[in-house]
Amino acid sequence: MFEFAARLRKLRERAGRPTYRDLARHAHYSIATLSSAAAGRQLPSLAVTLAYVRACGGDEREWELIWRRTAEACAGTPAAAAAAEDRHGGETRPPYAGLAAFGESDAGFFFGRERLTAALVEHMKEKRLLVLFGASGSGKSSVLRAGVLPAFSGVRALVFTPGPHPLEECALRLAATAGLDPASVRGDLAAEPAGLHRIVRQILAGRPEGDRAPDELLLVVDQFEEVFTLCRDAEERERFVASLVHAAQAPDSRTRVAVAVRSDFYTHCTRLPALVDILPHAHHPVGPMTAEELRAAITGPAARARLTVESALLTTLTADAHGRPGALPLLSHALLETWRRRRGNALTLAGYRAAGGFEGALTQTAEAFHHALSDSQRGAARRLFVRLVALGEGTEDTKRRVPRQELGDGPDTAHVLEQATRARLLTVDGDHVEIAHEALIRCWTRLGGWLDEDRDQERLLRTLTEAAALWESLDHDPDTLYRGVRLAAAKDLPRQALTARERAFLDAGESAAQEAQRRDRRSLRRLRRLVGALVVLLVCAVAAAGVAVQAQNTVTRQRNEAVALRAADESVRLGPHDPSLAAQVALAAYRHAPQKRTRDALLSTLSLAAYGAGPTGPRPTGHTPAVTADGRTLAMADRAEILLWDITDPRRPRRLATLDGDGVAMNFIEFTPSGNTLVGVGADRTLRLWDVTDPREPAPLSEHPTGHADAVYAVAVRRDGRLAATSGYDDTIRLWDITDPARPRTVATLKGHAGNVKPVAFSPDGTTLASGSDDRTIRIWDVSRPRHAATVAVLEGHRHFVDALAYSPDGRTLLSGSDDRTARLWDIGDPARYRRLGELARHADVVAGVAFAPHGRTAVTVGVDGAVKVWDVTDRARPAPLAFLTNPGGSVKEVRHLPADGTLLTVTAHRGVQVWNTDLDRVLADACNRVRGTISRAQWAHHFPRLAYDPPCPRRARADPASGIRPGLPLLRG
Incomplete structure (x- = not known):
């Protein structure tokens, strides 16, 4: 672009530098147009270029070719831009890092985190140890590498990620810096916590004379959560952390340590003895940018x-x-x-x-990369990307750094790796490969689908990979081979999903198993010869047989219960992949051990199976749901569209219509109580209303700027359908008169919160409005006279942001959910004299949604930990758990009660909709109708080893209401 403008200016100089007034007279274009063409701010049109060349006496045909080459380089495709960069020898440096973290060399392009960087540098100078917590994608790695490291430019620095063996990784980096033997360094680190401190002093003591750099080492441990997701040795994990803490806190310390860890692993960090005492003084949060x-x-x-x-x-x-x-x-x-x-x-x-x-x-970008692959390469891409994800256990999935050799060496794998790296979806560092950023796991729906389908298989594959690596490291020791159930389960894995090393490991295990069977047959023949002698001893053993049988029965019962509990857990993980098999495993587990844990697994599995067992076809997706009062129509906001669905039968949703959001993503949507109007607010801070009287033919009614000075978070509609409320990140709430949906009017602006206002909810009688905020409070507003609305109560008690609110049907109780991982009940029968009631047991992460059942006797809370918890709130002061359901796919973001008793609708982190049924009798009555094929003997042996084959649904579909369970089986009640 700049080169093109420079050539135009040289052409004018060769023409004798005519004035732009003279050029305009000959070219018949304005002075401003011609001067802008030579300024280089943007590429001029071909007509302007040729007129400029004509006025300067240049060759028009030559300049037309020059213009077309330049236009191609500036065209709207990444390929063209990349080609332009190649033609210039890679001199055009992108100013943005994409998915990769900013590095120390990118400090000149790192903007927006100056205040946080200054705070972290000051913290490091004062305390020497920093534990940086932040959500995935909040910029922890970038602020450490491009912000903090340049501030210590004269200090030696080591930056690494822990991987599966953090002590070994740390030893390798230190040994390379000090010129020592890595094995001896690792031994020193493992021996005692002071080992790291001594090695750092040895490194600094070996500096050349005259080196005036500060006598310190800056140690940066990025992606610290890998010590929990990849490291399986708890002892190595604790020794690694103890070494870091001691090196930073020793009286003569020469080490500054900075650790970056995802915020959802804070609880994991508190379980490490070396960290728990210093976390209050060493941790620093990374929040979203202003x-x-x-x-x-x-x-x-x-x-x-x-x-x-x-x-x-x-x-x-x-x-x-x-x-x-x-x-x-x-x-x-x-x-x-x-x-x-x-x-x-x-x-x-x-x-x-x-x-x-x-x-x-x-x-x-990810779909373009995938589309360009052949069929065989797409299969290799699926296997490769799934291997690069560490599956979450109560947390969201994370990326996984793996050695190149683990991915195999086939031509398809090599091509996929090269193309994914070129598209910046993967990064290759030496002999290791990893996903460029965990945002790819959250946003690439195709990868999310692969993970949901292959989750159990992938866990089995990870275990196999580790076992094969151990077998090779021990020179093919036969004692490390798989046998029995583990070998049978691993043999069910698809051969194409295995590397050559893993296939060799399984083949060796199969050969060893066959040899063991031959030895067993020889031993059996010898034992038969001893039977005669044992007959005499048998008479003596009869007296002890009674005791032995009783003991055996006890052991068998306990073993069967343990098998059933494990099968129940497996059924939940199996639900999204094979709902028919999952339903049968859950039913059989509950039959063998009818207790709370198997009942919860049964409800989780059969709810998921019931929703996923219908005919194939489109399913509701999106991030924001709205349901009509009669429960027949569902609206889902999905990027710049709103899709309307008929969910009269939730298992067979039918798409009714699509509303165009004019290219604007909808932040929140809500039906009016009549169900005739849909209200929404988008990222452009505009209030939109649609007529959905006939949901198959919706029509826009009006658009009106909300007047919020920052992003709008939520919208709520009063039960009479005449008043709406919007909440925003400008710390305000706005009330709207929507009596005439075609002409909404602002009624009042409510101020009082000292932070972002998030959830808002009207009371059933419409006289009060509840709002939750990042200032950790809940405000109750009197909106009986909307133009004169005023605060009547401020509820305090949560220790973090308030993210969810729900009124009980009688309007006397409020339920709130918070980032502090709790949900609370409040008595607001008289808001001015509110009382704090019971606290619902903690989630493992943020409580993202809450709801009351229509009858008000039960409530539900959902969270980022993937849990769906149902509570008996008949006694508001002492709520009791009824069911603990689990979403095997991870986070649950939203929840809505449907009119049918015990029926819930949730939205997951992967934008999928799930319907849950907590009525055990109804679930059991319909269970076997969801089964498409009886569990096979091989499947039964895998899930219920050593238990007699007894399928719970022996026929394909049984209409008997009691078919889900044997007659006389006791049912647990919540």
Whole structure:
């Protein structure tokens, strides 16, 4: 672009530098148009270029070819931009990092985190130990590498990730720096916590004379959560952490330690003895960027690269990213793709939309990579990407750094690895490969589907990979081979999913098993010869037989119970992959051990199986649900669209219509109580209303700016359908008169919260409005006279952000959920004299949604930990658990009660909709009708080893209401 403008200026100089007034007279274009063409701010049109050349006496045909080559380089495709970079020898450096973290060499392009960087540098100088907590995608790695490291530019630094063997990884890095033997360094680290401190002092003592650099070492441990997700040795984990803490806290310490860890692993960190006491003084949170910081992160790198950002693009990006803790890699990738589609030196909104938008840019890149592969290469890509994900246990899935040799060496694998690296979806560091960022796991729906389908198989495969590596490291020791049930389970894995090393391990195990069978047959023949002698002894043993039989019965009963409990847990994980088999495993487990744990697993599995067992076809997806009062119509906001579904039969949803959001993502939607109007607020802070009287033919009614100065979080509609409320990140609530949906009017602006206002909910009688905020309080507003609404109570008690609210049907009780992982009940019969009631048992992570059942006797809470908990709240002061259901796919974000008793609708982190039924009698009555084939003997032996084959649904579909369980089986009641 700049080269093209420079050539135009040289052409004018060769023509004798005529004035632009003279050029305009000959070219018949304005002075401003011609001067802009030579300024290089954007590529001029072909007509303007040829007119400029004509006025300067140049060769028009030659310049037409030059213009077309330049236009191709500036065209809106990443391939064209990449080609342009190759033609210039890679001199064009992207100003944005995409999915990769900013490194120390990128410090000049790292903007927006100046205040956080200064706080972290000050912390490191004062305390020497920093534990940096933040959500995945909040920028922890970037702020350490591009912010903190440059501030210690004269200090030696070591940056590494722990991997499956953190002590060994640390020893390798230290040994390479000090020129020592890695094995001896690892031995010193494992021997005692002071080993790391001594080695650092040895490294610093060996500096050349005259080296004036500070006598210190800065140790940065990135992705610290790998000590929990990849490291299986608890003793090695504790020794590694103890070494880090001792090196930073020794009286003569020469080490500064910075650790970056995902916030959902905070509880895991508190279980480490070396960390638990120092965490209150060493930890520092990384929150989402403010609007000003986001604008700096967008415009700063562009200005550094002599680019401009269109104001409409800046506004859209800021609105899309604001308030989202894990949005930074998505923002950086969207900016990188927009830069590849730049128009001259300008980043435009059109280029951003062509790239796919905020989340769509990453999905579009991943889908383009996948589409370009052949069928065999797509299979290799699926196996490769699934191997690169560490499956979460009560936490979200994380990326996994694996050795290159674990991925196999076939031509398809090599091609996929090369293309994925070129597309910046993967990064290759030496002999290791990993996903560029965990945002890919959250946003690429195809990868999420692979993980849901292969979750149990992948866990088995991970165990096999570790066992094969151990077998090789011990020179093929036969004692490490699989035998029995483990060998049988591993043999069921698809052969194409295994590497050559894993196949060799299983083949060796099969050969050893066959040899063992031959030895057993020889031993059996010898034993038969001894039978005669044992007959005499048998008479003496009869007296002890009674005791032995009784003991054997006890052991058998306990063994059967243990097998049933394990099978119940397996059925939940199996549900999304094979609902028919999962239902039978859960039923059989409950039959053999009818207790709370197997009942919860049964409800979880049969609910999932019932929803997934219908005919194939489209399923509701999205991130924000709305359900009509009669429970017949579901609306799902999915990016810039709203899809309407008929869920009269939740197992067989039918798509009714699609509402176009005009390219704007909907943050929240809600039906009016009549179900005739749908109200929504989008990322552009506009209130939209649609007529859905006939949901098959919806029609837009009105659009009106909300007036919020920042992102709008939620919308609520009063039961009479005449009043609505919107909440926003500008710390305010706005009340709307929607009596005439075609002409909504602002009634009042409510102020009082000192932080982002998130959930809002009207009381059943419509006289009060409850609002939750990041200031950790809940406010109750009197809205009986909306124009004169006022605060009547401020509820305090949560220790973190308030994310969810729900009124009981009688309006006298409020249920709240919070980032502090608790849900609380409040007596607000008289709001001015509110009372704190019972606290519902903690979730393992953020409580994302709460709801009361229509009858008010039960409530439900859902969380990021994947749990769906049902509570008996008849006694509000002492709520009791009824059921603990589990979503095997991870986080549950939203929950809505459906009219049918005990029926729930939830939305998962992968934007999928699930329907749960907690009425055990109804679930059992319909259980076997969901079965499409009786469990085979091989499947039974796998899930219920040593138990007699007894399928719970021996026929394909049984209409008998009691078919889900044997007559006389006791049912547990919540």
